[in-house]
Amino acid sequence: MKHLFRALSAETLKLNRTLALALVFLTPFALAFLEVAIGFEYGRRMYRVGGDAWMTLISHTAMMWNLLLLPLFVTLEMGLLGALEHNNSTWKQLFALPLPRWSIYAAKQLLAMGLIGLSMLALAAMTIGAGLIGRVCLPELGFDAPIPFGMLLQNMLLSYLAAWLIISIHLWVSLRWSSFVLAMSVGIVPTVISAVTFGSDWSPFNPWALPGEVSNGLFEMQPYLGALLLGLLGGVVVACLGCWESSRRDVLH
Amino acid sequence: MMEPWMIETRQLTRSFKDTRAVDGLSLQVPAGSVYGFLGPNGAGKTTTIRMLLGLIHPDGGEIRLFNRRLRDDPMGVLRRVGSLVESPSLYPHLTGRENLEVLRRMTGGSRSEISRVLKVVNLENAANRLVRNYSLGMRQRLGLAAAMFGQPELLILDEPTNGLDPAGIHEMRELICRLPAEGLTVFLSSHLLSEVEQMVTQIGIVQSGRLIFQGKPDELKARTRNQVIVATDRLEESQKLLVQQGWKAVHGQNHHLTVPVNGAADAALINTRLVQAGHQVYQLSMEHPSLEDIFLKLTEEQEKK
Numbered sequence: 210m211k212h213l214f215r216a217l218s219a220e221t222l223k224l225n226r227t228l229a230l231a232l233v234f235l236t237p238f239a240l241a242f243l244e245v246a247i248g249f250e251y252g253r254r255m256y257r258v259g260g261d262a263w264m265t266l267i268s269h270t271a272m273m274w275n276l277l278l279l280p281l282f283v284t285l286e287m288g289l290l291g292a293l294e295h296n297n298s299t300w301k302q303l304f305a306l307p308l309p310r311w312s313i314y315a316a317k318q319l320l321a322m323g324l325i326g327l328s329m330l331a332l333a334a335m336t337i338g339a340g341l342i343g344r345v346c347l348p349e350l351g352f353d354a355p356i357p358f359g360m361l362l363q364n365m366l367l368s369y370l371a372a373w374l375i376i377s378i379h380l381w382v383s384l385r386w387s388s389f390v391l392a393m394s395v396g397i398v399p400t401v402i403s404a405v406t407f408g409s410d411w412s413p414f415n416p417w418a419l420p421g422e423v424s425n426g427l428f429e430m431q432p433y434l435g436a437l438l439l440g441l442l443g444g445v446v447v448a449c450l451g452c453w454e455s456s457r458r459d460v461l462h
Numbered sequence: 463m464m465e466p467w468m469i470e471t472r473q474l475t476r477s478f479k480d481t482r483a484v485d486g487l488s489l490q491v492p493a494g495s496v497y498g499f500l501g502p503n504g505a506g507k508t509t510t511i512r513m514l515l516g517l518i519h520p521d522g523g524e525i526r527l528f529n530r531r532l533r534d535d536p537m538g539v540l541r542r543v544g545s546l547v548e549s550p551s552l553y554p555h556l557t558g559r560e561n562l563e564v565l566r567r568m569t570g571g572s573r574s575e576i577s578r579v580l581k582v583v584n585l586e587n588a589a590n591r592l593v594r595n596y597s598l599g600m601r602q603r604l605g606l607a608a609a610m611f612g613q614p615e616l617l618i619l620d621e622p623t624n625g626l627d628p629a630g631i632h633e634m635r636e637l638i639c640r641l642p643a644e645g646l647t648v649f650l651s652s653h654l655l656s657e658v659e660q661m662v663t664q665i666g667i668v669q670s671g672r673l674i675f676q677g678k679p680d681e682l683k684a685r686t687r688n689q690v691i692v693a694t695d696r697l698e699e700s701q702k703l704l705v706q707q708g709w710k711a712v713h714g715q716n717h718h719l720t721v722p723v724n725g726a727a728d729a730a731l732i733n734t735r736l737v738q739a740g741h742q743v744y745q746l747s748m749e750h751p752s753l754e755d756i757f758l759k760l761t762e763e764q765e766k767k
Contacts, residue, residue, distance in 0.1 A: 215568050222563060222564055223564060297554065303551070460512065461518070
């Protein structure tokens with residue numbers, strides 16, 4: 210474990226001045242900004258009189274995030290983490306250090322999961338911020354009701370856990386192959402497919418749709434445990450496979 | 463008693479598809495030496511170095527560092543090794559000091575070690591600048607600082623002067639020459655013997671994955687004879703005359719003959735014979751082939767085989 214903590218500490222330092230770190234806050238900010246803009250432009254149509262404005266905002270944000278932004282954000286974020294090593298040909302130095310290779314891979318996995326988790330926490334905070342702007346600037350929409358912190362955090366936590374599988378898949382692809390185009394393709398194509406086919410019979414088995422499936426199940430009071438477990442356990446399994454594979458491969462570049 | 467080899471490989475082999483990159487390589491690198499691992503591009507130098515660092519797995523053979531098998535205790539062995547493989551592995555968005563801090567965090571060294579290695583490579587004043595603003599020479603020096611971090615006993619440097627201008631090469635050469643005095647053994651590869659000639663105490667020459675020479679530079683020099691360079695008014699006839707008399711005279715491209723000899727007396731004899739035959743001798747000088755010439759000859763001979 211000592212090796213893992215050392216590698217993780219080094220990984221956090223590498224994030225200084227990177228786009229990968231900036232995107233952790235910029236991506237949820239973009240969505241929260243969009244929600245505020247929607248509120249001002251279409252608020253009266255979207256937020257029904259007498260309805261629960263906070264729940265409308267949270268579920269709308271969650272759907273936009275989980276179905277579209279999160280898979281694309283994970284794709285880009287993991288691609289950037291991989292490029293950090295590939296572009297600078299640093300594998301040959303990293304893997305020649307007296308650290309087990311699995312610890313270096315596992316540190317990246319933990320960092321990746323931490324960054325996505327942080328962005329979702331930021332999204333939760335910014336969603337509340339967007340609602341508070343609505344409370345002050347658009348009082349007729351109904352944001353003066355108490356903030357449903359429990360539902361907001363539960364939704365973020367569960368969809369985050371369901372996203373572990375795509376985090377692990379994208380991290381492995383990005384670290385294994387140096388092509389940024391490949392890393393992006395592996396994310397963009399399935400994201401578009403999962404958005405189009407969301408709600409179909411096989412959607413709960415599509416890794417890129419799992420966060421959306423879980424979030425939707427939570428709001429619609431439908432079963433979501435299978436999708437949650439698939440995302441969570443699948444993520445752990447792929448991460449372990451990544452650690453194993455990184456320990457065996459030749460470093461040729 | 464077992465020799466204190468810092469690096470020893472036995473019948474090391476590695477193939478890529480149909481190409482045998484390293485073919486039965488048996489290296490012996492003495493402690494405290496600067497070992498020049500030489501060979502033309504594509505000879506298998508980088509593959510060998512990557513195997514020494516555990517980056518590539520060999521198909522066959524054995525690697526021993528510090529008299530311990532690499533595969534038995536890779537972490538224990540690599541803890542005592544610093545490396546710079548091809549271009550330096552640096553993060554351009556971090557400062558020089560931050561790059562070394564990444565290493566420190568990974569290996570658990572002390573903060574004072576960062577200052578020490580920065581001082582050794584003379585980068586103290588540029589330590590807080592972003593690496594993306596470094597010159598190529600500065601990057602190479604920082605790469606060397608990273609290799610020396612943690613006071614390794616063995617430094618493995620792959621083409622450390624690659625891409626540097628003459629001033630950078632000189633600077634890097636001076637740095638490397640100082641290292642054995644600090645108790646380090648240096649294993650460095652190059653495709654140019656002239657670049658490392660002044661630094662090395664041992665030489666290994668590799669061609670097509672095979673070791674074709676291993677020993678001291680003097681041993682390599684002793685393999686070849688002196689030669690006389692002769693220019694006359696009738697080169698073709700002079701060559702015929704000398705060959706008839708048993709000399710291995712070769713007509714080079716530079717309007718002179720090259721004749722291997724055993725000493726100054728042979729040079730005088732050649733001059734006498736040519737003058738007696740009525741040839742006008744414009745130039746006659748004796749020289750010993752440079753290490754670079756011997757290296758090129760050796761690798762060319764091997765390629766023809």
